[in-house]
Amino acid sequence: MRKNNAKLVIYQTKSGSLEFKGDFEKDTIWATQSQIVELFSVDQSVVSRHIRNIFDEGEVSSKSNMQKMHIANSDKPVVFYSLDVVLAVGYRTNSKIAIDFRKWATKVLRQHILEGYTINRRLISRNYQSYLKAVENVKKYLPVSDKLKTSDVLDLVKMFASTWLSLDSYDKDGLPKKGSTKRQITVTSNDLSEALSNLKESLIKQGIATDLFGQGRQKNDVDSIIKNVFQSYAGKDLYPTLEEKAANLLYFIAKGHPFLDGNKRSAAFAFVWFLRKANILNISEITPEALTALTLLVAESNPKDKGKIIGLILMLIK
Numbered sequence: 489m490r491k492n493n494a495k496l497v498i499y500q501t502k503s504g505s506l507e508f509k510g511d512f513e514k515d516t517i518w519a520t521q522s523q524i525v526e527l528f529s530v531d532q533s534v535v536s537r538h539i540r541n542i543f544d545e546g547e548v549s550s551k552s553n554m555q556k557m558h559i560a561n562s563d564k565p566v567v568f569y570s571l572d573v574v575l576a577v578g579y580r581t582n583s584k585i586a587i588d589f590r591k592w593a594t595k596v597l598r599q600h601i602l603e604g605y606t607i608n609r610r611l612i613s614r615n616y617q618s619y620l621k622a623v624e625n626v627k628k629y630l631p632v633s634d635k636l637k638t639s640d641v642l643d644l645v646k647m648f649a650s651t652w653l654s655l656d657s658y659d660k661d662g663l664p665k666k667g668s669t670k671r672q673i674t675v676t677s678n679d680l681s682e683a684l685s686n687l688k689e690s691l692i693k694q695g696i697a698t699d700l701f702g703q704g705r706q707k708n709d710v711d712s713i714i715k716n717v718f719q720s721y722a723g724k725d726l727y728p729t730l731e732e733k734a735a736n737l738l739y740f741i742a743k744g745h746p747f748l749d750g751n752k753r754s755a756a757f758a759f760v761w762f763l764r765k766a767n768i769l770n771i772s773e774i775t776p777e778a779l780t781a782l783t784l785l786v787a788e789s790n791p792k793d794k795g796k797i798i799g800l801i802l803m804l805i806k
Contacts, residue, residue, distance in 0.1 A: 518568040528582045538577045548572045667731025669768050677711035687757050701750040709746040730766045735801035742786040756783045
């Protein structure tokens with residue numbers, strides 16, 4: 489049973505307003521089924537069916553996205569659903585309202601992230617100032633780009649800040665220089681080329697890429713990238729750990745622009761693909777938004793800062 493200690497946030501609709509529970513520790517908003525019905529102007533039976541299907545199909549996990557809470561004027565606990573469930577229902581019933589609601593929720597949650605309200609001060613009181621400093625420093629080092637959504641930046645900020653590492657070390661070259669996993673895996677240029685080809689095919693089918701996507705500027709570009717990642721001297725790998733190989737794979741593609749189109753998407757995909765293949769990270773820990781921001785951070789970085797950028801990536805995946 490979840491204790492009802494969430495902060496009320498108000499969403500203005502055309503016909504009035506709805507009060508939701510803002511859970512800024514979990515970065516979500518909770519709503520009852522009746523609120524979802526009112527929000528999207530559909531029958532309760534429709535909402536019930538969609539929620540059941542959303543859970544049954546595994547689109548959203550019921551374990552972490554459904555809570556029972558006590559509310560005033562109710563003898564029994566009431567079931568609340570997370571923002572992910574609300575949006576999933578919305579996209580199946582009224583995508584326009586769902587998009588507007590997502591924008592509003594992102595703005596509300598972002599405001600609390602920026603002002604520090606997401607922090608459980610009692611649990612991290614000893615680290616509170618270093619946490620805030622990490623947040624501010626990450627924001628300072630992110631590139632200024634109209635391609636970079638604020639919500640994406642905040643996902644990356646939260647990932648960096650959760651390491652408790654003040655990014656003063658960025659200026660002082662105190663970031664990690666090595667990974668920790670020295671296990672060997674076999675990755676060939678054919679493996680990566682096939683994976684990128686599958687990505688291209690999928691994106692073209694979705695209408696969000698053209699034939700130029702992933703097309704090499706020169707022959708054997710992918711082969712050259714793999715050779716760079718796995719290069720060795722005197723029998724020793726230049727990048728001895730899997731974490732270093734993954735970080736440099738992301739860097740070489742995002743920064744080297746080996747393709748006519750789709751370099752950033754290919755870089756992000758190759759990074760996640762390698763991490764999965766190496767089995768060294770729970771990919772669910774990296775959100776798509778954070779990955780977007782990280783890839784743009786790499787792509788727009790100064791080449792002279794390569795060591796620092798690799799260090800930032802290593803800090804996230806170690």
